[in-house]
Amino acid sequence: MPLTKVLITVTTYPLPSRSYDELVCTAGITDKGEWIRIYPVPLSALLGIRINGELKSMKYTWLELDLVRRTDDFRPESHSPVHYDFKDLKIIETIDTKKNWFKRKEYCLNEVFTNFDELIELSKAPTNKSLATFKPTEIIGIDIEDDDPEWKNEWKELRKQGDLFDEEKSPEILIPKLPYKFFYKFKDSTGKQRRLMVEDWEVGALYWNSLKSSEGDPNKALEKVREKLEKKFIHENDIHFFVGTTREWHTRRSKNPFVIIGLFYPKKETQLSLF
Structure with a gap:
């Protein structure tokens, strides 16, 4: 299966829930222009991801990873990472704010x-x-x-x-x-x-x-x-x-x-x- 390319646009503040993996989620837009929700995601990933050992913000960064549609969630945008250790995660680039957030x-x-x-x-x-x-x-x-x-x-x-x-x-x-x-x-x-x-x-x-x-x-x-x-x-x-x-x-x-x-x-x- 091809990796999914996602521009991360949302990280929510974790909230209590009956199920662990509803506590932390991220959302973004695919390169096809479609919204997508990804959970569970490590708590540390809400704060950022490490690039060459340095903590960077995950927001407005293009990522590629293997995702699968969640069968326990009726919302069509909901997906889970295939590999919870994110071993397949590829960090592509971060979209800057130049020209008043043009990109x-x-x-x-x-x-x-x-x-x-x-x-x-x-x-x-x-x-x-x-x-x-x-x-x-x-x-x-x-x-x-x-x-x-x-x-x-x-x-x-x-x-x-x-x-x-x-x-x-x-x-x-x-x-x-x-x-x-x-x-x-x-x-x-x-x-x-x-x-x-x-x-x-x-x-x-x-x-x-x-x-x-x-x-x-x-x-x-x-x-x-x-x-x-x-x-x-x-x-x-x-x-x-x-x-x-x-x-x-x-x-x-x-x-x-x-x-x-x-x-x-x-x-x-x-x-x-x-x-």
């Missing part, structure tokens, strides 16, 4: 939805679409809600079994639990206001970095998160959402099974910059 736009904005009702309809059987790029008509702002600061006991016990992919990693090491939930409020092309939870790894990292730079003050950290995701992004960046369904809520046929799994944020184009 990234070529793949990531190939199909863009603006009507969320249309996307929800496609998530129903028999299509079962579960990954897409969405462009909000208007971003209203973000909501931040308190969440349990500790992982559930079942997740802790699972992690004590050790990382499935890394025998050298201490089984006691846990990815820190985000003590908040982040949501974007927005309108689509129908004018309807919606709210989606953001599960992008970068948002989690933004909070922890902000907490560090705020000397451990969570209120100041949250203000920095809001400053970037709301004030700066909304006014300066052309925001698109990478959205995906959770298997649990998609299986239950929720009215809206989607969450935001990634943000695509080139600068807004001015009329002058088009020439």
Whole structure:
């Protein structure tokens, strides 16, 4: 079987689940322009991959690896690596942000939805679409809600079994639990206001970095998160959402099974910059 070429565009913050391999997943776009979900993936791969011994970000990197369609997941985009040790993984190249993300736009904005009702309809059987790029008509702002600061006991016990992919990693090491939930409020092309939870790894990292730079003050950290995701992004960046369904809520046929799994944020184009 030929290897699948994938441009990785999404790494989500790990969340507790009943099954180990639902905790960590990545998503991207194939060289044929099709969305694809890959899980399980090592926790370390969410942070990056090692190239010549140096840790590099995996996002917007073309990879080649052997994948197989998951038979236990009805979502058509869902695949698993044939080799869980990733021995067949080939790292091709990373797509840069030159010319305001020009090359990234070529793949990531190939199909863009603006009507969320249309996307929800496609998530129903028999299509079962579960990954897409969405462009909000208007971003209203973000909501931040308190969440349990500790992982559930079942997740802790699972992690004590050790990382499935890394025998050298201490089984006691846990990815820190985000003590908040982040949501974007927005309108689509129908004018309807919606709210989606953001599960992008970068948002989690933004909070922890902000907490560090705020000397451990969570209120100041949250203000920095809001400053970037709301004030700066909304006014300066052309925001698109990478959205995906959770298997649990998609299986239950929720009215809206989607969450935001990634943000695509080139600068807004001015009329002058088009020439």
